[in-house]
Amino acid sequence: MSEAERAAPSGARADGKRKAIVEAALLAFLTEGFDVSMDRIAAAAGVSKVTVYNHFDSKENLFRAVVSGQLHDALSVVEQLVESRLGDSDDVRDELIKACRAWVTALTVPDMMALRTLVVAESKRFPELGETWLEHGPNRLHAVFATALTRLGQRGVLDIPDVELAVLQLSGLVLSPNLVYGAYGRTPAKKLADRLIVAGVDMFLSYYGVE
Known part of the structure; x- marks a missing residue:
């Protein structure tokens, strides 16, 4: 586990954002493939790209969370x-x-x-x-x-x-x-x-x- 994953935000609000990111990422990966941008995923989740990276330090780790x-x-x-x-x-x-x-x-x-x-x-x-x-x-x-x-x-x-x-x-x-x-x-x-x-x-x- 990376340092970024260990330092991921916690708490109910953060958990809600993480769930939204993972759900948006699933749909994005299935419709556009692995090369979909993190910007697209962030927009679909209703959060900033910075927020996405606060939870997942790379697209690979986000995909692993989806899987x-x-x-x-x-x-x-x-x-x-x-x-x-x-x-x-x-x-x-x-x-x-x-x-x-x-x-x-x-x-x-x-x-x-x-x-x-x-x-x-x-x-x-x-x-x-x-x-x-x-x-x-x-x-x-x-x-x-x-x-x-x-x-x-x-x-x-x-x-x-x-x-x-x-x-x-x-x-x-x-x-x-x-x-x-x-x-x-x-x-x-x-x-x-x-x-x-x-x-x-x-x-x-x-x-x-x-x-």
Whole structure:
């Protein structure tokens, strides 16, 4: 964290301005791309450019705040479902399908898909943007799934020798098709997306389930 971020304004009024800046930045990045000027973002937020820089010392750090905030909001519901229900569930298939549906829904809404595409496009110039996405997206949620799957293994419901690998496999089955096709502007139709989730969970459980 930079000195400028540590010295960012605090208090209710400052928090309100920060929220306005982040919301304006999200819209600006999605409509004009990463090269949008800080002047445009400041004008959209109704603050001065100085105020923007008081909160964020660079456009890269502002973009990182946008990404982390969007992922936090989108994945909180999924995280809660997995943490509160999956590990101790008596109907693992049903709970895993529910969690995966929430997971896919959270990451395939148009704004989230557009933001992900922008992160991928800018990661060559600014690798830290990709690292922010990984930290607040896959790494965060995969750890939550790993904890629940470990618990199911401890209960003797599943037999998973490598939990980290298993989470990546689950993601590949239920989420990756949506992200691959979504990158070209064509996410699978809703019915197909749900079939992928249900079939993916069934394949996962057929491999790791204990008979």
